[in-house]
Amino acid sequence: AQKVTQAQTEISVVEKEDVTLDCVYETRDTTYYLFWYKQPPSGELVFLIRRNSFDEQNEISGRYSWNFQKSTSSFNFTITASQVVDSAVYFCALSDNTDKLIFGTGTRLQVFP
Amino acid sequence: GAVVSQHPSRVICKSGTSVKIECRSLDFQATTMFWYRQFPKKSLMLMATSNEGSKATYEQGVEKDKFLINHASLTLSTLTVTSAHPEDSSFYICSASTGLAGGKYFGPGTRLLVL
Numbered sequence: 355a356q357k358v359t360q361a362q363t364e365i366s367v368v369e370k371e372d373v374t375l376d377c378v379y380e381t382r383d384t385t386y387y388l389f390w391y392k393q394p395p396s397g398e399l400v401f402l403i404r405r406n407s408f409d410e411q412n413e414i415s416g417r418y419s420w421n422f423q424k425s426t427s428s429f430n431f432t433i434t435a436s437q438v439v440d441s442a443v444y445f446c447a448l449s450d451n452t453d454k455l456i457f458g459t460g461t462r463l464q465v466f467p
Numbered sequence: 468g469a470v471v472s473q474h475p476s477r478v479i480c481k482s483g484t485s486v487k488i489e490c491r492s493l494d495f496q497a498t499t500m501f502w503y504r505q506f507p508k509k510s511l512m513l514m515a516t517s518n519e520g521s522k523a524t525y526e527q528g529v530e531k532d533k534f535l536i537n538h539a540s541l542t543l544s545t546l547t548v549t550s551a552h553p554e555d556s557s558f559y560i561c562s563a564s565t566g567l568a569g570g571k572y573f574g575p576g577t578r579l580l581v582l
Contacts (some may be wrong), residue, residue: 406566453499453567457511
């Protein structure tokens with residue numbers, strides 16, 4: 355069975371600090387997809403990234419970067435120079451050969467000015 | 468980009484009534500649609516998977532007679548909460564998929580409050 359673990363329930367940082375959100379996953383499939391979503395207070399999910407299991411290259415998009423390590427089954431997300439607008443709940447999710455998307459428990463990030 | 472709409476965005480109803488929530492993929496055809504439920508400060512829990520023209524597959528613990536899903540076309544799925552009770556109050560989110568290797572697109576969600 356697939357499982358996603360986000361051990362950090364809440365993280366608080368001060369603006370301009372870097373912050374890393376951890377994600378550890380479990381699956382028996384060799385082909386799978388990993389996702390990160392942002393959920394602001396409005397509730398609407400904002401897609402951030404999708405990565406397939408065969409692509410271990412790290413990705414950078416502006417202040418966001420992702421570190422995919424198959425050896426440790428982790429897909430961590432780093433925000434550099436955090437801003438107040440980054441405050442939200444962030445979900446890591448996994449999709450395997452069933453096409454279902456299973457979410458982690460989420461990490462609430464609060465960025466203070 | 469792919470857009471998924473949900474209607475209504477908010478609904479308040481009396482206990483015992485039924486509520487229908489629509490999920491539409493506006494500019495693409497979805498092979499599969501999913502329904503999630505989210506309680507305050509909790510994660511999204513998958514309720515069911517639906518494919519056009521076939522019966523929905525429900526996750527363990529989800530009452531299929533309580534949460535009726537109809538997937539009438541490749542762009543429309545509906546979730547009906549039957550005989551709603553206060554404990555059904557939640558945030559319901561649908562997702563449309565374009566396949567295993569495709570995208571997963573989410574609707575904006577529907578907040579249901581049962582009085």
